[in-house]
Amino acid sequence: MYNILVCDDDKEIVKAIEIYLSKEGYNILKAYDGMEALEILKNNDDIQLIILDIMMPKLDGIETASIIRKEKSIPIIMLSAKSEDYDKISGLNNGADDYVTKPFNPLELIARVNSQIRRYTSLGSMVKKEKNDNIFRSGDLVINDSTKTVEVDGKEVKLTPTEYNILKFLTKNKGIVYSIEQIYENVWEEESYGAENIIAVHIRHIREKIEINPREPKYLKVIWGIGYKIENLD
Template identity: 60%
Template sequence: MEKETILIVDDEKEIRDLIDIYLKNEGYKTLKAENGIAALELLKNNNIDLILLDIMMPKMDGIQTCMKIREEKNTPIIMLSAKSEDIDKIMGLTTGADDYITKPFNPLELVARVKSQLRRYLKLNEFKKPDSKNGFIEVDDLVINVNTHEVKIGNKDIKLTPREFDILRLLAENRGIVFSIEKIYETVWKESFMESENTVMVHIRKIREKIEQNPRKPIYIKTVWGVGYKIEN
């Protein structure tokens, strides 16, 4: 089976080359770019399975690049940054990144994160089958196309990141069931839950901002205080 292709985007050549060595040792194919503009060009002409994206870069930084990628692609993105403050992590995740690792990082940990994201991305069919024969899930005016990852409310297209889509799909396919933050994290991220309340809550908030007319009074994703979240029957 042909190994996946990973795009390494970092303005520091030493870091690009270091990551390249470790990924190639695992059998992955790699492409390298020194800034966001070069990365977007490579994405146009190549099939990329995952992107490692530095935040602090000249010309077009990682946040801008991530937002541009998310306009068209659901490719997993792991942000790289020398900053470790929570606000930087949250900003990266809310602009569409799937994971975040701070520099200096252990290359073996980075490889483990890459493998985890690729497993999740390439095995979305592990979700239970949708409750519609045609691959559509409908909740009032909200329509989720499982096959194309498109979401609509009425005639309006809703742009969701891959994580946001997975969370919405999980809740919509299991209407009436309350999912704890821990269960959402372990099901969607496919990793053990380790103090990740903030991560899930940020994603829920972003979904509500996109699908709810009034995010403070949601009609789709309900909060069950002290328990978790659900979509009503």
């Protein structure tokens, strides 16, 4: 049983999050401002995740996160109505591991919580990055070419053979942007013939399968008008 600290000045939101996460089998600790959250953290060492609102009385989420970060490496998910790029960057720079905007999709929040918990708790076992030519990875995206399996945050994802080949090619060359034509030529190993958007469709399908929010992908990034790439997260 993992313990999650939820901190938001809106009690109903805390309550709703508690309901969702309890169903997933998490134990919830509640706080209604930054000071309270710090107090709970001081008295309780067994907390695996913190969900923090930004706009709170007494001590705001950004400050709270940076205080927590000074001592602990517990994952923090920021949950805020502020959706500007600036706010997200500021949150992530101050120690947050993820950023979810309000109003949030409960399923997305759960997925992100699961992902962070998996990463945090299985970090020890994940570290055994054995030197294997058949394994390609970027962050928590792992492709095992021997078993033809793909894992995201330790959870297996089912892909079609074409999708698998595209993802494998991009992960093998992570960080590099490839245009549709280049991907086609490399994966199909034959000349592309112009008006081909089949790759774009495949990419979208892959995104829907491996990303928590396909509109804001973490691994498979779209650079519109240029191409696609797997973000290098190592």
